[in-house]
Amino acid sequence: MSSYYNPDDLPRFPEIGKDAPELAGKFFEYYGAVMAEGELSAREKSLIALAVAHAVQCPYCIDAYAKECLEQGSNTAEMTEAVHVAAAIRGGASLVHGVQMRNVAERLSL
Amino acid sequence: MNGYDCAGDELNNGVSPNVRAGFGQSLVRHGLRLERDPTHTLQINTGLLCNQACKHCHLEAGPARTEIMGRATMDQVADYAARGGFQTADVTGGAPEMVPGIDHLLTRLVGAVPRVMFRSNLTAIRDTAREHLGQLCRELKVVLVASLPATHASQTDAQRGGGVMDTSVGTLQWLNSLGYGQAGTGLELHLVSNPAGAFLPPGQDRAEERYRRDLQRKWGIVFNQLYTFANVPLGRFKTWLDSSGNYDPYMDRLAKAFNPAAVAGVMCRTMVSVDWNGELHDCDFHLAKGIPLSGVRWHVTELQGPPATGKSIPVADHCYACTAGAGFT
Incomplete structure (x- = not known):
């Protein structure tokens, strides 16, 4: 392999x-x-699927849904924005846990 | 059809990436024959001269091409349109706007058939010297069919050349100002979208909704109908498919999307195509490939009427582009 x-x-x-x-x-x-x-619409769903594919980082899904988005009439500007949505949610998910970090730190700190 | 094509399409169509059946074989497998229905449309290819060199062009039309229809052939074609009892004449190219005498051809055709269509790339018709053609089309009530692959400049310009989107938008606004596409004028303006790459087009109804919304919102443009067509693997598009490594995957995609139901509605059943020399073909794609009407070389002056109903139509693998998904009608 x-x-x-x-x-x-x-x-x-x-x-x-x-x-x-x-x-x-x-x-x-x-x-x-x-x-x-x-x-x-199928076009909207394919853009969601593309964003999720990037969030779960599945090469098969990215391959499949990049093609599907094009065939549903989307353009690369829309597809890129969809990937940014995934990135924003992923980044936000990390960052929002910073509140938990601060809670712990504050509890332990003078 | 969704991303993974996972719901058994492979098994249903029997197409795997390395074993693609020829188009003729696919017809046989489904018990189908490609034969003529009553022919009502005469498509007239006025030549390969064009101000653009679109990357998807099956004819390799462009500014350096010299093949164009002369006036004598125009008259022969118009005579055939009249004596053949055709319902529609569909004028295409190249850019027919650039063919000397095109006004004469349109005027003759309007007197010969009930409906005349004129295919425009939306840039040639706006040249200062040719703006009168738009006025003439309006006077003659010629139906305009215009190419616009996308509502976004990146895809339109990638397919048709830098700046084409901006020019096309300006032309559409101008045509709207002439009354084209406006309700109640009787001046029809239809749009045609081919994908900007080696993938299939979206469904026509959904795409039309989106075009209508986007063009109205962004530029205040209105139109009558949108037609979405797959790119045909011939000419400049095939050259690009070969050089980019996309030929086999694209052909597999077309073959996999073969829709037996679409065969009944393909345009070659009801249309005959005449080239700039007056020679006849079953469609503009067979014309590009040099395949003559029913496999026999005929000149427009040799036929009294349209090809007979039931006559067999030659097939080739590029025919897959007309039967993918909803088909090419």
Whole structure:
């Protein structure tokens, strides 16, 4: 194995159903329903998925949803803003824990 | 179709990245044949001269091209349009605005068929010397079909050249001021969007909603309908696909998105295309590839009417671009 991540593995995702077809079937059905047009458009959902892909740092998801965003009619300015949303939430999540840090420090400090 | 294409598309379509069926094979696998329905549209390619050199152009049109339709051929084409009983004449290029005598062709066509469409790249028509063409189109009630790949300059300029977005916006505003795209004028202004790269276009209805909202909000522009089409892997676009390593992935993408239901509505069933020499083809993409009408070289003067209903249409792998997703109608 030359790398833990191989682009050729992405289209093999359905193989995850080989030893647990029922569970995979349920997952993929759910997945398809989630990503379909609903109260949010498929384009909006693909931008959310792209942001989440960056938050969870999944190369497969980034590959898949960068393409999907383009095919849904988004442009790279919108996609970049979506990634900044992920970065802001991730950064904010770190920073807001600073309040906890300050609580501890204040409790221990003179 | 969502990001991972995970819901069994691989199994349903039988397409894997390394085993792509030819288009003809895909038709056979689905029990389909590509044959003519009654032909109602005559598409007229007036030549390859263009002021732009768009990266997705299947014809490799550009400023250095010299192939253009002459006046004698224009008359032969207009005569064919009339005697063939066509409902629509669809004038394209290149940039047909740049072809000497284009006013003559449009005027003749308006007298020959009920509906005349004129495809504009939104930059050639705004040259000072050609603004009269917009006025002529208005007088003749010619339908304008204009290319605008995106509502954002980065994608539009990447596909069509630097500054094209700004010029296109100005032209659309000018056309709106002439009455084009405005309710109640009878002057139709339609937009066409091709993706700015090796990916499929968004769904037409959703994209149209977005275009309508964006163009109105940003620039006060109105239009009638938006058409979204996949890029066809020929000409300059194919050269780019090859040089960027995108050819096989793009062809796989098109093949994977093959929609058997779209075959019934592809434009070649109801349209015939004539090139600047007066020779006939089943569509503008076969024209680009040099595939003659029904596989036989015909000149426009040799036919009395449209190709017969039921006649077989030659296929090639670039046909996948017309059957991907909702299709190319």
